[in-house]
Amino acid sequence: MSTPEPKVASPIQKVNSLRGLLPFLRPHRSLLIFWLIALAISSSATLFFPVAVRNMIDHGFAKGGSIDRWFGLLMIVAVVLALATAARFYFVSLLGERVIADLRQKLYRHLLSLDQSFFERTRSGELLSRLSADTELLRSMVGSSMSIALRSGITVIGSATMLAYTSPKMAMYVLLGIPLAVLPMALSGRRVRGASKDSQDRVADANARAGETFNAMHTVQSYARESFESSRFNEAVKRSLKAARKRIGMQSALTAVFIVIIFGAITAVLWSGARDVVSGEMSAGVLGQFLLYAMIGGGSVAGLTEVWSEVQRASGGMTRINDLLNEKSHLDSPQHPATLVMPTKGALSLDNVSFSYPSRPDTSALQNFSLNIAPGETVALVGPSGAGKTTVFQLLLRFHDPDSGSVRFDGIDLKQLEPGFLREQIALVPQDPVIFGTTARENIRYGKLEATDAEIETAARSAEAHDFISELPLGYDSELGERGARLSGGQQQRLAIARALLKDAPVLLLDEATSALDAQSERAVQQALERLMEGRTTLVIAHRLATVLKADRIIVMDKGRIIAQGTHNELIAQGGLYAELARLQFDH
Numbered sequence: 001m002s003t004p005e006p007k008v009a010s011p012i013q014k015v016n017s018l019r020g021l022l023p024f025l026r027p028h029r030s031l032l033i034f035w036l037i038a039l040a041i042s043s044s045a046t047l048f049f050p051v052a053v054r055n056m057i058d059h060g061f062a063k064g065g066s067i068d069r070w071f072g073l074l075m076i077v078a079v080v081l082a083l084a085t086a087a088r089f090y091f092v093s094l095l096g097e098r099v100i101a102d103l104r105q106k107l108y109r110h111l112l113s114l115d116q117s118f119f120e121r122t123r124s125g126e127l128l129s130r131l132s133a134d135t136e137l138l139r140s141m142v143g144s145s146m147s148i149a150l151r152s153g154i155t156v157i158g159s160a161t162m163l164a165y166t167s168p169k170m171a172m173y174v175l176l177g178i179p180l181a182v183l184p185m186a187l188s189g190r191r192v193r194g195a196s197k198d199s200q201d202r203v204a205d206a207n208a209r210a211g212e213t214f215n216a217m218h219t220v221q222s223y224a225r226e227s228f229e230s231s232r233f234n235e236a237v238k239r240s241l242k243a244a245r246k247r248i249g250m251q252s253a254l255t256a257v258f259i260v261i262i263f264g265a266i267t268a269v270l271w272s273g274a275r276d277v278v279s280g281e282m283s284a285g286v287l288g289q290f291l292l293y294a295m296i297g298g299g300s301v302a303g304l305t306e307v308w309s310e311v312q313r314a315s316g317g318m319t320r321i322n323d324l325l326n327e328k329s330h331l332d333s334p335q336h337p338a339t340l341v342m343p344t345k346g347a348l349s350l351d352n353v354s355f356s357y358p359s360r361p362d363t364s365a366l367q368n369f370s371l372n373i374a375p376g377e378t379v380a381l382v383g384p385s386g387a388g389k390t391t392v393f394q395l396l397l398r399f400h401d402p403d404s405g406s407v408r409f410d411g412i413d414l415k416q417l418e419p420g421f422l423r424e425q426i427a428l429v430p431q432d433p434v435i436f437g438t439t440a441r442e443n444i445r446y447g448k449l450e451a452t453d454a455e456i457e458t459a460a461r462s463a464e465a466h467d468f469i470s471e472l473p474l475g476y477d478s479e480l481g482e483r484g485a486r487l488s489g490g491q492q493q494r495l496a497i498a499r500a501l502l503k504d505a506p507v508l509l510l511d512e513a514t515s516a517l518d519a520q521s522e523r524a525v526q527q528a529l530e531r532l533m534e535g536r537t538t539l540v541i542a543h544r545l546a547t548v549l550k551a552d553r554i555i556v557m558d559k560g561r562i563i564a565q566g567t568h569n570e571l572i573a574q575g576g577l578y579a580e581l582a583r584l585q586f587d588h
């Protein structure tokens with residue numbers, strides 16, 4: 001996101017962000033409980049193992065000892081350990097998958113609810129990164145790190161207790177070694193954290209860059225900028241590699257230091273233990289048992305340090321996801337939405353509206369703009385590009401709220417309506433038609449999800465799209481390629497018109513809907529649109545004046561203001577900007 005990152009939080013605050021996962025764990029309580037039971041059994045079996053070994057050494061090898069019984073017991077412990085470990089792995093991995101599936105769904109649903117200004121300032125590649133890379137971090141954290149942490153924690157405590165029980169004297173020595181081991185870990189934690197956040201951010205950068213490039217392949221290739229793009233991507237990947245190498249280097253060094261300290265301490269302790277065995281103060285079995293506990297405990301502490309850095313990484317991911325989940329739409333839905341008489345009439349009014357885009361607060365896109373449109377009226381907006389025509393549509397759809405003044409639908413301020421309800425009443429054919437990477441049929445059906453195939457075909461015929469669709473290899477079932485890559489601009493527009501026709505809403509907004517059509521198909525589509533406009537409120541933006549001649553009223557806009565309005569003939573008579581535009585277009 002382009003919003004600046006808050007100051008680096010303390011490790012505790014950051015790990016606190018993982019609390020955001022709790023609501024996602026709650027629904028899967030039963031998995032959590034099964035996991036804990038399996039964990040308890042497998043940990044007990046692990047901790048019992050050295051006891052069995054000691055008895056085997058001390059009694060099994062002794063003359064007349066019950067060697068079979070102890071080996072049998074060892075076998076049973078091993079089987080229990082195996083089963084409990086498998087169960088533990090199963091439950092916790094499944095838990096991780098479920099929690100992350102829920103989190104992804106919630107995040108996606110939330111992102112869809114945000115307003116346009118959020119998407120204007122956020123790169124979609126970064127959002128994809130949050131949705132995939134960051135949730136992936138959390139998946140491995142819930143599905144594995146959390147398990148390792150708890151298991152290692154239990155084993156460390158259990159083996160420490162058993163160490164003290166087995167040989168208090170040697171346990172004392174081990175205890176003295178622990179601060180030595182923990183110190184370097186605590187000291188370097190902050191730097192590891194910084195490094196891991198850095199590497200994750202670099203990954204998001206590289207993703208965002210790649211996403212942008214794939215969306216602009218035509219431009220990239222037409223300027224022959226493939227090597228430029230791949231070196232830009234290489235730069236981003238290199239930076240992420242560098243950040244990752246820094247993190248991995250720190251972690252490796254940390255691990256080495258850690259192992260040296262732990263095993264050094266164990267060796268020293270064993271050395272003293274071995275002397276006790278030689279002098280007959282301790283049995284060989286007890287020393288064996290101590291050794292095993294020390295190894296189990298030491299291994300678990302090492303596991304904990306690795307997990308700690310995983311947890312840091314995951315909490316970074318959770319922080320970023322939380323930031324997204326805390327993004328609020330700036331367009332509040334009313335608590336008690338106003339209700340309108342159905343079917344709605346489609347009266348539109350903008351009353352003294354001034355507006356500038358949030359990303360450009362100092363240039364106003366509309367200034368003191370007032371326009372009333374009666375139900376069923378056809379109004380055309382004309383004017384030079386940048387005049388604010390599309391902005392009028394954006395406000396009518398409530399993609400943004402005006403800075404001052406009000407926008408009304410059937411006399412009700414848009415702020416009092418449910419945005420979804422409002423948008424149901426309006427069919428928009430946007431300036432750049434959006435075609436999804438699916439079939440022609442599904443693309444048209446987007447206008448009315450429950451439409452029958454016959455309705456789809458009727459809409460396509462009215463939009464002059466039926467003929468070219470039928471000529472596609474699979475007709476209506478032909479895949480159109482991502483963003484309609486397999487259609488011409490004019491075909492994409494006709495498909496977008498068919499979609500809007502199918503929606504059959506009381507208000508129709510056409511934003512340069514026929515700009516990419518040749519004269520012949522424009523005339524045909526125009527006829528279809530004119531039939532459609534009957535009985536509907538229609539706002540047409542067109543730069544070709546031929547398409548606005550039939551409008552009841554023409555509004556001439558410039559620099560966010562209305563500078564003239566009237567019928568074609570009135571405006572010609574007035575002279576001014578419209579007469580100028582008309583002269584350029586008709587007097588050849």
Ligand SMILES: Nc1ncnc2c1ncn2[C@@H]1O[C@H](COP(=O)(O)OP(=O)(O)O)[C@@H](O)[C@H]1O
Nearest residue numbers: 120357359360365384385386387388389390391
């Ligand atoms: N999403 C946006 N963010 C910031 N400024 C915008 C945005 N969309 C349009 N503008 C600006 O608002 C003004 C009006 O744009 P627009 O309504 O698209 O003009 P028109 O449709 O008449 O060509 C222009 O100056 C344009 O640069």
Ligand SMILES: [Mg+2]
Nearest residue numbers: 389390391431
């Ligand atoms: Mg426009």
